[in-house]
Amino acid sequence: MAATTIPVDPFDLVIIGGTGDLARRKILPGLFRRMCAGQMPEGARVIGASRSDMDRAGFQAFVRTALEEFAGETQCDDGAVDRFLDMLDYETLDVFADAGWKRLKKKLRADVIRAVYFSVGPSLFGEIARKLSDHKVTDEHSRIVVEKPFGHDLETAQALNAELRACFDEHQIYRIDHYLGKETVQNLMAVRFGNALFEPLWNAQHVDHVQITVGETVSVDGRGAYYDKSGAMRDMVQNHIMQLLCLTAMEPPSKYGADAVRDEKLKVIRALEPVPLTDVVRGQYSAGGDVDSYVAHSQNPKSTTESYIAMKVKVANWRWAGTPFYIRTGKRLRARMSEIAVVFKDPPHSIFEGEFNRKGNVLIIRLQPDEGITLRVTIKEPGPGGMRLTEVPLDMTFAEALGDQVAFMPDAYERLIMDVIRGDQTLFMRGDEVEAAWAWVDPIVKAWSDARDKPEPYDASGSGPEDSLMLLHRDGRRWREIKA
Ligand code: NAP
Secondary structure, three states, X not given: OOOOOOOXXXXXXXEXXXXXXXXXXXXXXXXXXXXXXXXXXXXOEEEEEEOOOOOHHHHHXXXXXXXXXXXXXXXXXXXXXXHHHHOEEEEEOOOOOXXXXXXXXXXXXXXXXXXXXXXXXXXXXXXXXXXXXXXXXXXXXXXXXXXXXXXXXXXXXXXXXXXXXXXXXXXXXXXXXHHHHOHHHHHHHHHHHHOOOOHHHOOOOOEEEEEEXXXXXXXXXXXXXXHHOOHHHHHHHHHHHHHHHHHHHOOOOOOOOHHHHHHHHHHHHHHEOOOOHHHEEEEEEOOEOOEOOHHHHHOOOOOOOOOEEEEEEOEOOOOOOOOOEEEEEEOOEOOOEEEEEEEEOOOOOOOOOOOXXXXXXXXEEEEEOOOEEXXXXXXXXXXXXXXXXXXXXXXXXXXXXXXXXXXXXXXXXXXXXHHHHHOOOOOOEOHHHHHHHHHHHHHXXXXXXXXXXXXXXXOOOEOOOHHHHHHHHOOOOOOOOOOO
């Protein structure tokens, strides 16, 4: 059964940074896959722009190679690549020079949706916004898409928001966090608010704790110098993990709509308690196998930046008082594993004998690998020999449950770009949300900086620093195993 797709209206999408890594690996292949899925209307155009001196044919050749490398499996016919290349155009443009903007403006059509994707480093975001506005390349109906990182701290995020808002209304600004485009993340909302079963249990009375894990096997090799200025807190927690936490903890919005959902997420961020240093564990991976250590990759022998962080986070409101959220993320861990695990309390009384008697249920929302949802339940161990209990997963791996639909399901970037064209901001971060997240993160970072805190070394291909195990052990809990 093929997934249903609803074509969007005709558009001009300009990608500033159209020759960059993100455009080549994600944006352009994603748009191609949407065309294959039948979602591109007649009259869709994608215009690459960057300083590289090339003409339309040169850009088409560049994109052809990108598709060969990154488009993956598609349901496309033989002529599809040529049809996609036909949609493309290119303009040589230096963000700081006026000439390119004037030429770009002439290329754009008046009667279609206009969106501009800022696929360049964040230092150019403000200037692009000004140039778009000064040259009237955009108007009040246009949309802009802004990549991460959105600021380095509260002050820089506020400054960036001010620069964008000087030229665009909030409803025109699409701040991407690609985690929000993941199928499972949206499924978290479907599971919570589309079933009557879970919501009555979704609170401190029934949930013992929540674990959010984003584990990666990759190192920072190749981007160590950049990463060293950011670290796991800024690179992962402030955006992706905060978003997962918000969607898990938020109150039911009155409807599935941009402001209704974002209002509820914002309330969660504002309810987060400050985190004392005793509830934070930071780590740096050591050398292991044929991979160098973090400090070698960052080319900074004195680096105190964390490639791993674990924290105990408290949401101070009626729903969650007393239920901690443990979050962790790191590079060079044993497996690539991202999940949210909602661990329910043990049954209050056992009528059975034996050690399995009082296991709480666990609902696991898996982002990777094998996106899906699992509910761990207790059942009777099969066979004779009395009433022995065991745990089994009620497993809904999307690939098995949905068959073909999964193979051709849009990835996060595809879905989000189509949302931009549709004008749906539900899965994008609002400016106040980003600022509230930084306002919570900044004092934690300042506290470890003031304390001259050094990250703990951890073995590459393990599950993080020893102290992160202690973070849960001291509360009588344990992390779920990091495994593929
Ligand atoms: P990149 O590979 O360095 O590409 C940057 C692009 O910007 C190039 O096309 C470059 O082309 C263009 N550019 C640079 N200066 C310019 C100027 N003055 N005027 C016009 N164009 C200019 O960077 P990227 O990896 O694609 O990242 C782009 C953005 O996405 C960044 O904000 C990054 O943090 C974010 N991001 C990237 C990834 C990823 O997987 N790559 C993932 C998440 C977020 P010319 O040199 O020809 O001008």
